[in-house]
Amino acid sequence: MRATEPALSTLPTHRSCPFDPPQEYDRLREQAPVSRLAFPDGKIGWLLTRHQDVRAVLADDRFSSDRSRASSPLGRIPLRPHEPEARAGMLLTMDPPEHTRYRRMLTRYFTVRRMRALVPRIEQIVEAHLDAMERKGPPADLVTAFALPIPSLVICELLGVPYEDRAMFQRWTSTLLRLDTNEKAALAARNALRTYMLQLVAAKRAHPDDALISHLIAAQDTAEETQAELTDEELGGIARLLLVAGHETTANMLALGTYTLLSHPDQLRAMLDHPESVERAVEELLRYLTIVQFGVLRVACEDVEIAGCQIRAGETVVASLAAANRDPEHFDRPGKLDLEREFSQHVAFGHGVHQCLGQQLARVEMEVAFPALFRRFPTLRLAVPPEQVPLREDMLIYGVHALPLTWDGHSPDTLHQQTPSTGG
Template sequence: MTFDTTSPQFRQDPYPTYANLREHEPITLLENTTMGLGRAFLVTRYDDVVTILKDTRYSSDMRKVGDTSQSKWWMPKALTTFQNSMILVDDPDHRRLRDLVHKAFTPRMLQDMNGVIENVTDELLEKMAKKGSVDLIEDFALPIPLTVISDMMGVPHKDRHKFHKWMGTFLEITGGSKLQMIGKASNVFQLYRFFKGLIKLRRKDPQDDLVTALVQAEQDGDRLNEDELIAMIFILLLAGHETTVNLIGNGTLALLENPDQLHKLQNQPELIDSAVEELLRFTNPVEQIAPRYNLEEVELSGQKIPKGSRILLGIASANRDETAFPNADQLDITRTPNKHLAFGLGIHYCLGAPLARMEGKIALQRLVARFPNMQLAVKPDEVQWRTSMAVRGLKTLPIWVS
């Protein structure tokens, strides 16, 4: 089966294609993947994705199989430096890097952020009430995680929208061609310079924030080198807001498209925890996770995959697999059990999951309570999705609130 992962039709609604692949070609060989990265196998069944995430024969580190496809001469340094991030390496390096920051993300530490999230949410809801007609992404879903991760990391207020714009371009690149990537390289370069500037600022002017803590870890000696430091700031800022914005944005759209579920949540606010889990499963804020590389020949769903292949894991597809979720294409905010893979599985399980859940819960609960009659201001098939293959999110979401 051939299909174009960058086509607008696929972006608009990838689920029918994924269903077809799961049934007929669960291990799909893609000859030309985005960014000019060549061939890869796309895995779409729930059980296969789980197997890969639990098995140490699959590595996150492309260097172990001699794959240099992501460090070609024409690639911006920001992209190649990113290879040093915890998400793209295996233990023990992965564990060393994760341990440097994991304390900042435990549920107990995050209790302090609860008040910040509630205040930002309420301020935004007030502003929206005055406007009546809003873009839910720009006016609500984005500023919440952007403010929270920027506060935690110590990004100055004046820089927040700038780095968001550059990161957006970085994500678009992941869904585009090699030519598009080269065309947008200057944006990625600016992003890299921004990280360097932030590091310099916190060396000179230390604060009680994560960038300062990381800069100090680097200065302490051999716990973190400079490329790893940049990669760490990059992954935390990127994962900290470009994912949660989609949980809130896609989640709101899914509720508006399923009014029975929206009303159920409005009438039973105590369902918010299971509603957030179901919205994660159903809307897939992250569509495809970091590629894995098999260190030996393997067989999945009856197909052999040669040693050293690049394997793409379609978690958005796995989360709609009927064998794992009865009536998988239906939104059911009371669904139990709900062993979705929206936060991944295994050693790379999302570090920010408790924070993302807290943000999603506060944002969605207060939104549906504050605007019980909110409505889509465009037809459902007119909403525009972003081009990234890594995340699944809306460009804008025009709604009426009252």
């Protein structure tokens, strides 16, 4: 197979349905699965759209995740990733063995068992937010009332970040994830978040608590010689990454997932009738929605052949997770949401050494939140016409900016009025 088509001038971005990736990906996957792609910096790289190629590249150590060497497909300015204080602790853009050192320190805090142990606390948090929604009554914006605060509070408690500071870090995160943020604003947001985390790390050194940042500091104090100590910049970088990744992604899955479920009422009902099916349903929503909408970047460290195409050393490859997750070679009827789908080898969390560290946390949050929301409000529905739901096509992480919902309130007064009078 050869890339004979002219290079694409941009990543496909136009969606014709809010739940489907741009249709252009289907054409590319069929006609030019390893496409040439022109980047705004003038370089030409590659776009991968097949499940097997995406998985292969993400598991191949001949490709680097070091973003300072990559071209950016969306014209976003890489935030001076070569600066040491910007790199410290940012394991997502590191390669082994540097990446391995950080990942090994962190993995034990995100195991299946540890995340399952959080379920009772997550249930409390979810119920408290549902209570607040019910008290206030319809309508409500699900993003601000439910989808954003729940994962924010969960990751704050896990890391030891004061939840009172959420307005600040949610704003910085939003600035960093907007596609049209200029360099000055992006640097300002990153530096504000960096300074905030450095101060927090200093505070944890002085007054440790029982959360992750303090645990990482304590682990350092008892570290063996093989494990060099983490600097405050590294600790701050790790905390920054976990905070941003920990609330923004799950928040968007909760809001967009709710919108999706509301649009598929039969499947939603079946899921609620069979609580044991929720895990599978969450897995299917992850595949179907793939909110890391522009894929992930890799840079070839040497010449590599992918599906007959020669990728040259130094060229940037965009691996489209969304296109891979709709590949009909791998998934039966990939365009159909099927909450009963079994065995999903989806790549919504990525693949290879960087596969999402927090994936088990994201799963338990969704497994608790979706059923609880629909059980509390069985008549939940959109409060606006679908075309008025603002989509996050302008953000690195896809989803909805707001999801106005309403439901039938059942205050005691309303019930009383509806009771037919029999007393004449």
